[in-house]
Amino acid sequence: MKTPVVVLSLSLTILSFGGTYAATSFFKNNCANMVWPGTLTSEQKPQLSTTGFQLASQASFLLDTPVPWNGRFWARTGCSTDVSGKFVCATADCASGQVTCNGNGAIPPATLAEFNIPTGGGQDFYDVSVVDGFTLPMSVTPQGGTGDCKTASCPANVNAVCPSDLQKKGSDGSVVACLSACVKLNQPQYCCTPPQNTPETCPPTNYSQIFSQACPNAYSYAYDDNKGTFTCNGGHNYAITFCP
Numbered sequence: 422m423k424t425p426v427v428v429l430s431l432s433l434t435i436l437s438f439g440g441t442y443a444a445t446s447f448f449k450n451n452c453a454n455m456v457w458p459g460t461l462t463s464e465q466k467p468q469l470s471t472t473g474f475q476l477a478s479q480a481s482f483l484l485d486t487p488v489p490w491n492g493r494f495w496a497r498t499g500c501s502t503d504v505s506g507k508f509v510c511a512t513a514d515c516a517s518g519q520v521t522c523n524g525n526g527a528i529p530p531a532t533l534a535e536f537n538i539p540t541g542g543g544q545d546f547y548d549v550s551v552v553d554g555f556t557l558p559m560s561v562t563p564q565g566g567t568g569d570c571k572t573a574s575c576p577a578n579v580n581a582v583c584p585s586d587l588q589k590k591g592s593d594g595s596v597v598a599c600l601s602a603c604v605k606l607n608q609p610q611y612c613c614t615p616p617q618n619t620p621e622t623c624p625p626t627n628y629s630q631i632f633s634q635a636c637p638n639a640y641s642y643a644y645d646d647n648k649g650t651f652t653c654n655g656g657h658n659y660a661i662t663f664c665p
């Protein structure tokens with residue numbers, strides 16, 4: 422009677438270690454307008470099956486992601502094809518001239534969802550970051566997994582509270598994005614660059630506090646570790662929502 426148990430546990434082992442380590446990312450657009458998500462795999466690894474796509478309001482999209490995976494997602498807004506046939510976006514453009522970003526990242530400002538998903542049953546790290554500025558509200562929610570597994574998010578419209586010196590305006594004069602103080606002012610106290618490149622010498626600033634007050638569950642500046650980073654064991658599957 423022992424044989425079936427052995428066979429069962431053996432097949433379970435094969436299932437968990439035999440190349441079934443694919444994960445999925447479920448994208449949902451709850452914004453009133455169309456967005457164009459972009460994907461970037463870090464460290465020169467092969468890019469995902471798509472590096473950019475269109476997502477209508479209320480539409481969703483399921484994207485396979487490998488495990489391990491290290492990379493980021495964001496969304497471009499106000500995109501269109503210009504007279505020369507180039508695809509361009511008002512925010513978070515990736516300068517590929519196409520809907521797909523082809524290994525290019527977002528040009529700041531951009532709200533980012535960042536992932537560090539290790540091999541096997543290890544602990545995933547994920548966050549929503551406004552370190553490179555803000556374009557639209559975003560959340561990341563693990564689907565399954567054990568441990569903390571909390572939703573990382575910047576659900577507020579930071580554009581509405583963006584200080585005038587950080588505002589990025591669209592062609593109609595409305596605030597379409599909010600620059601980070603680092604991108605705008607490029608100073609050590611905002612970028613945590615030398616000589617202020619440690620957590621002790623780079624505390625929150627009056628600018629990063631605007632972001633962290635609006636979005637306490639997002640990364641607001643380079644050393645915002647304690648608040649910004651979220652963990653989940655072995656989940657690997659995530660729901661990414663624009664305008665949650």
Ligand SMILES: *[C@@H]1O[C@H](CO)[C@@H](O)[C@H](O)[C@H]1NC(C)=O
Pocket residue numbers: 584627628
């Ligand atoms: C932040 O502080 C700097 C330096 O004191 C000041 O110039 C700037 O106007 C402040 N900005 C905001 C939004 O409070």
